[in-house]
Amino acid sequence: MIKNDYIPFSSKILEVIQHTDIEYTFRMEYQGDVKPGQFFEVSIPKYGEAPISVSGIGKNHIDLTIRRVGRVTTEVFERYVGDSLLLRGPYGNGFNLSDYIGKDLIIMAGGTGLSPVRGVIDYFFHHPEQRGHMTLISGFKTPNDILFRSDLKQWSANMDVILTVDYAEEDTPYHVGLVTQYIPQIQLGNVTNTAAIVVGPPAMMRFSVQGLLGIGLPEENIWISQERKMCCGLGKCGHCKVGDTYICLDGPVFNYTKGKFLVD
Ligand SMILES: Cc1cc2nc3c(=O)[nH]c(=O)nc-3n(C[C@H](O)[C@H](O)[C@H](O)COP(=O)(O)OP(=O)(O)OC[C@H]3O[C@@H](n4cnc5c(N)ncnc54)[C@H](O)[C@@H]3O)c2cc1C
Numbered sequence: 001m002i003k004n005d006y007i008p009f010s011s012k013i014l015e016v017i018q019h020t021d022i023e024y025t026f027r028m029e030y031q032g033d034v035k036p037g038q039f040f041e042v043s044i045p046k047y048g049e050a051p052i053s054v055s056g057i058g059k060n061h062i063d064l065t066i067r068r069v070g071r072v073t074t075e076v077f078e079r080y081v082g083d084s085l086l087l088r089g090p091y092g093n094g095f096n097l098s099d100y101i102g103k104d105l106i107i108m109a110g111g112t113g114l115s116p117v118r119g120v121i122d123y124f125f126h127h128p129e130q131r132g133h134m135t136l137i138s139g140f141k142t143p144n145d146i147l148f149r150s151d152l153k154q155w156s157a158n159m160d161v162i163l164t165v166d167y168a169e170e171d172t173p174y175h176v177g178l179v180t181q182y183i184p185q186i187q188l189g190n191v192t193n194t195a196a197i198v199v200g201p202p203a204m205m206r207f208s209v210q211g212l213l214g215i216g217l218p219e220e221n222i223w224i225s226q227e228r229k230m231c232c233g234l235g236k237c238g239h240c241k242v243g244d245t246y247i248c249l250d251g252p253v254f255n256y257t258k259g260k261f262l263v264d
């Protein structure tokens with residue numbers, strides 16, 4: 001029988017975890033191969049489709065952390081545990097854990113950029129013997145915007161976690177300032193054996209990569225994940241195309257040697 005990749009499947013909502021007023025994680029029933037950094041097209045009939053990154057992977061589920069911004073995402077927020085959503089995917093290349101094994105690791109995440117890398121961080125949190133020193137710099141606008149609070153606390157048990165906010169009251173327990181301000185605090189070893197992942201809004205990615213290059217990381221040791229407006233998600237419609245690159249198919253994860261030509 002011919003398989004039609006456009007046809008979605010129904011997936012039940014197992015749990016809803018609220019992070020902020022407009023960001024919830026929907027734990028969805030799912031069995032199958034999937035990698036951190038890949039994404040699903042989430043759809044609701046009559047409302048449309050939205051690409052959403054996988055923010056967590058379990059034996060019988062995936063997590064989708066969704067910000068309510070418009071038509072489809074607002075309708076998703078009307079769904080509760082036991083309801084179903086339609087999903088297509090997983091799409092995209094995702095992160096290859098083998099690129100990072102045995103290396104010192106630096107992860108820089110801006111806002112919801114923490115979602116697509118959460119699976120990578122979690123893997124190396126549970127397998128510290130497979131990597132060297134690890135630093136996570138995670139930035140949010142204000143303390144109210146912080147996602148995955150309990151994960152951030154847990155991860156700090158065996159890696160350096162620098163949690164920073166752009167704005168806060170004077171007595172805040174968090175670091176204050178942009179993620180790039182904390183690059184000098186990274187405990188740097190041999191740069192040729194250090195890999196970095198940068199995910200977030202375009203300006204944050206641009207300045208973070210500049211900062212990492214500035215402390216000596218080679219371009220080929222840096223990976224980024226790109227978010228572009230997408231439609232089909234599987235290399236057919238051309239919506240996401242930059243030059244001859246299909247972000248949905250060749251990405252969204254790119255080594256910076258290629259990704260630098262795609263950064264806004
Ligand atoms: C590969 C990929 C992974 C993504 N992962 C996540 C995720 O994990 N969680 C999450 O909340 N969102 C994610 N997004 C963004 C998400 O797809 C959009 O927010 C969603 O499509 C908006 O749909 P809507 O119908 O609710 O909003 P619309 O009614 O379509 O639009 C509302 C507003 O959002 C803007 N918008 C729409 N689509 C995008 C987009 N792709 N990028 C930036 N702005 C957009 C519109 O211009 C408009 O200003 C991802 C996007 C891509 C391409």
Ligand code: FES
Nearest residue numbers: 231233237238248
């Ligand atoms: S979204 Fe259609 S080709 Fe990439």
